[in-house]
Amino acid sequence: AIIGLGRAMDMILTGRPVSAQEALQFGLANRVVPKGQALAEATKIAKQLLTFPQECMNVDRANCYYSVYNATSFQDALRNEFENGVKVITTESVKGAANFSSGAGRHGVFETAKF
Known part of the structure; x- marks a missing residue:
């Protein structure tokens, strides 16, 4: 509800x-x-959303929908998120993590982030 x-x-x-x-x-x-x-x-x-890593955003969005509408349990939702997340780890996630570790995107401020 x-x-x-x-x-x-x-x-x-x-x-x-x-x-x-x-x-x-x-x-x-x-x-x-x-x-x-x-x-x-x-x-x-x-415009802000377009600056974010699109593959990661698509996976995050799909995981949210799966968790809410299709997951049979909390463990199922976590498994799905892990399996889908692994697919983007070697691409956009590595670049995003490096960006975050340099200070960009912290505290919900993404203006300086470059994905």
Whole structure:
């Protein structure tokens, strides 16, 4: 359940509009930007994502989906993540680890990272 039964029932039964701040609070939105800035913010995020190692991102994304929708156990999810992760270790992961060890990307700041 993303938002919980109580909040879901409130939205379903009342049909009331949900504000951006409330959607953020409920976990239905990841961020709120000023009116008219959604496209600019989405473009900024897309450009940032394009700078990250794409093969690693694709594997991470696939692992998340597998863990949530297909894994039969926690161990199954870990096995899947390990097997898929090994495939990218010798390519982008090595470059990314070297980049991180030099200080780029630490504390969630990726502006200086070069993948």
